Amino acid sequence: MLEFHCAPLVGAQTLTPPLTTGNACVIVAPTMNRPAIVWFRLDLRLADNPALAAAIKHGGPVIPVFIWSPAEEGTWSPGAASRWWLHQSLAALDADLRRHGSGLVIRRGPALATLRALVQETGANAVFWNRRYEPALRAQCQHVKQALLADGVRAENFNSALLLEPWEIKNKSGEPYRVFTPFYRACLPQLTTAKAPLSPGKLATPPKLPASLRLAELELAPKINWAGGLRAAWNPGEAGAHVRLREFAAEHYVERRDRPDLAGTSRLSPHLHFGEIAPWRVWAEAGNEEYRRQLIWREFAHHLLYHFPHTTDEPLRPEFKRMPWRDDPAGLHAWQRGLTGFPIVDAGMRELWATGWMHNRVRMIVGSFLVKDLLLPWQEGARWFWDTLVDADLANNTLGWQWVAGCGADAAPYFRIFNPTSQQAKFDVTGDYVRHWAPDSPPPILEHAKAREAALAAFYSLKK
Numbered sequence: 001m002l003e004f005h006c007a008p009l010v011g012a013q014t015l016t017p018p019l020t021t022g023n024a025c026v027i028v029a030p031t032m033n034r035p036a037i038v039w040f041r042l043d044l045r046l047a048d049n050p051a052l053a054a055a056i057k058h059g060g061p062v063i064p065v066f067i068w069s070p071a072e073e074g075t076w077s078p079g080a081a082s083r084w085w086l087h088q089s090l091a092a093l094d095a096d097l098r099r100h101g102s103g104l105v106i107r108r109g110p111a112l113a114t115l116r117a118l119v120q121e122t123g124a125n126a127v128f129w130n131r132r133y134e135p136a137l138r139a140q141c142q143h144v145k146q147a148l149l150a151d152g153v154r155a156e157n158f159n160s161a162l163l164l165e166p167w168e169i170k171n172k173s174g175e176p177y178r179v180f181t182p183f184y185r186a187c188l189p190q191l192t193t194a195k196a197p198l199s200p201g202k203l204a205t206p207p208k209l210p211a212s213l214r215l216a217e218l219e220l221a222p223k224i225n226w227a228g229g230l231r232a233a234w235n236p237g238e239a240g241a242h243v244r245l246r247e248f249a250a251e252h253y254v255e256r257r258d259r260p261d262l263a264g265t266s267r268l269s270p271h272l273h274f275g276e277i278a279p280w281r282v283w284a285e286a287g288n289e290e291y292r293r294q295l296i297w298r299e300f301a302h303h304l305l306y307h308f309p310h311t312t313d314e315p316l317r318p319e320f321k322r323m324p325w326r327d328d329p330a331g332l333h334a335w336q337r338g339l340t341g342f343p344i345v346d347a348g349m350r351e352l353w354a355t356g357w358m359h360n361r362v363r364m365i366v367g368s369f370l371v372k373d374l375l376l377p378w379q380e381g382a383r384w385f386w387d388t389l390v391d392a393d394l395a396n397n398t399l400g401w402q403w404v405a406g407c408g409a410d411a412a413p414y415f416r417i418f419n420p421t422s423q424q425a426k427f428d429v430t431g432d433y434v435r436h437w438a439p440d441s442p443p444p445i446l447e448h449a450k451a452r453e454a455a456l457a458a459f460y461s462l463k464k
Contacts, residue, residue, distance in 0.1 A: 033060030035122050035206055036154075039115065039129035040066045040104070041137075041275075043160040044089045045238040046096055046199075048278035050158035051128040053198045058126050058154075061206040064097055065105045066090060067114045068218045074136035076312060076394055079387035081356040084227050085236050087220035089274050092237025094215070102203045106213040112144045119153055121210050127153060130160035130275070133302050134394045135309035161272075163191055163279050163299055166306035176307035178316075178409040183303065184296050195280040229354035234270065234390060241271035245281070250288035257290070260348075260359035261433040266291065267357070269391035272298070301395035304409050312398050313379065315407035319462045323407075326375040334445050335370055336384055338437075341444035344424035345369050347437035354437075356390035361427050367404035368418035373451040375458060378405035406459065414459035417452050 036055040043049055055062045070077035078086060094104040107114045115127055127148055131141060141157060148155035159165055169186050170176060177183035221227070235243065248266040249256075256264025266286070271277050283295055308316055315321060334340050338349035348362035358366070370381045378401040385401075386392045402408025406416075428434055434441075 033058060034126075035061040035063050035124040036126040036128060037063045037065055037115065037118055037122070037124045039111070039127055040064060040093065041129060041132055042273065043130040043275035044093045045241070045276050045278070046093075046100070047238065048160070048195075048198050048281055049130070050160050050198070051130045051156075054128045054156060054158065055126070056203065058128075061204045062102065063105060063118070063122055063124060063206065063209065064093075064102060065107065065115075065118060066093075067111050068106070068108045068220075069111055069114075072111060072136060072140050073134065076134065076136070076386065079389075079392055080222065081230065081388050081390045082386075082392050083220040084222060084230055084356070085234070085270055085274060085390045087215065087218070088234075088236035089276060090215055090220075092239065092276075096238060097203070100203045102205045103209055104212070105210050106215060106218065108213060108218065111140055112147050115144065115148065116151065118210060119148075119151070122206065125153060127155050129157050131157050133161070133166060133306055135305070135312070138306075160275055160278065162302055163187070163283060163295065166299075166303045169299075169303060176303060177300070178304075180297065180300050180410045183300050184293065187296050187299060191283065195278075197278075197281065230356045230390060233355040233357065236270070236274070236276070238276045241268065241277035244268055244271060245277060245285060248286065250286045250291055253288050253291050258361045258427050259429070260362050261428055261430055261436075265360065269393070269396075270357070273391050273393045273396075298396060300410075301393075301399040304399055305395040308409075311402060311408060312382075312394060315378075315405070316402060316409055317407045317411070320405070320407035322462060323377075324375075324458050324461065325377045328374060328376060331374045331445065332370075332376055332380055335366070335374060335376075339442055339445075340369065341442045342369065342420040342424075342448075343434040343438045343441040344420050344428060346441045347428075347434045350437045352385075352388050356388060358389070359433075361423075362433075363400065364404060365418050365420055365423050367401060368416075369420055371405045372417045372455040372459075373420075373446060373448060375451075375455060378402065378407065414462075415456060417455055419448060419452075421448070 036058040038052050038055045043051065046052060052062070090104065090106070097103050105118075107118070118124065119127070132138070145155045145157065164187060168190070169183060171182065171186075177186070234240070244267060248268070252264060256262045268277065268282060272279060272282070279295060279298070283292060286292065304311065335345070335349065338346035338353065340346055344362065345366050348358050348366045351362070352358045367381055370376050371378050382397055382401040385397055399408060403411050406412055406414045424434065
């Protein structure tokens with residue numbers, strides 16, 4: 001007998017209607033049903049996975065599949081740091097599946113053609129997957145679903161990545177929100193009860209899984225060994241995500257979150273991006289109002305990306321298309337390599353290069369320096385972060401850079417220009433962060449006061 005067990009949180013509501021017995025639920029799956037394919041995407045976990053739960057409920061053998069098709073992600077296919085993390089996370093997922101008597105089938109190619117081939121090979125009559133919200137992948141999802149349904153295959157997708165769907169929150173006029181605080185207030189009433197945790201029992205497997213590529217054949221891991229710092233800093237995979245959540249001291253979040261020298265933030269962002277842990281699990285267990293506010297900021301980022309997909313490359317505020325950005329390859333290179341001569345900026349950029357991550361306060365400081373001291377386009381920063389961050393997320397990256405540049409929703413005012421020296425004094429109080437990451441910062445490449453005046457003039461010109 002194949003079973004699917006779940007034990008709800010207090011006040012929880014289950015994601016699928018189970019056969020309930022007391023506080024537990026058991027879905028008994030008949031063995032005569034045809035196989036179901038679970039198409040893993042950015043939902044690389046077994047627990048709290050609605051698509052996997054649906055496949056188990058379907059009743060037949062479950063075939064877990066990952067399809068590597070970066071061309072279908074358009075101009076925002078995963079960067080180098082993301083590909084490294086993906087390799088590790090897929091290896092962890094495969095190991096987890098094997099402990100359940102299954103394994104991950106890896107294929108390469110267009111998603112629809114690959115899924116159709118797997119349906120033919122296995123006799124599967126259902127495909128389940130979890131949604132993604134990037135513009136190119138929304139189109140892919142719609143195309144795949146329509147085609148599979150036309151083939152007579154059951155095709156369903158679910159929300160595994162967000163607390164609320166991007167289309168569920170609208171203002172009183174029925175329009176999407178552009179300001180965070182009212183969006184936050186609109187979300188809270190819908191998040192008063194947690195979704196139930198979903199944990200798989202023994203997975204039914206076919207007599208033989210379909211042929212699979214070896215993970216190494218996807219060439220996600222770097223050929224040159226530059227990832228030593230990433231390996232030292234991170235433990236990708238579902239188990240690593242839950243360890244990170246348990247170690248997060250939420251009670252100290254408020255006083256420590258702006259201190260890059262302290263372990264004050266959760267560092268769950270890459271685990272959330274790759275779907276190694278469910279956001280509703282984090283929401284339920286973190287239990288800190290200010291931290292939960294950050295989770296809703298993440299929801300806001302996806303809300304904006306869904307309703308304004310052009311903002312990945314263009315400013316939400318059209319007047320910023322006239323912004324007189326500079327062309328300064330030397331300045332850009334100094335910023336990328338942490339050689340600006342401003343220690344807090346250089347420390348952040350070197351931390352990023354070494355570990356694939358940067359503290360959020362420092363992200364704001366280095367972002368302000370790029371667009372308001374160097375007067376370089378925010379898109380340059382977005383692209384660099386996309387390639388170097390292990391938590392590179394299209395929604396979060398877009399919102400963050402448009403915020404700091406002042407050209408997006410709920411953006412920082414144009415006259416808000418961080419002084420890197422005073423920011424360092426305020427947030428790196430002991431100096432430990434700078435001493436660790438940038439003990440040898442070179443002379444400054446510019447004078448902040450002059451750069452600030454030039455930036456104010458450039459931004460003010462947009463108002464005329």
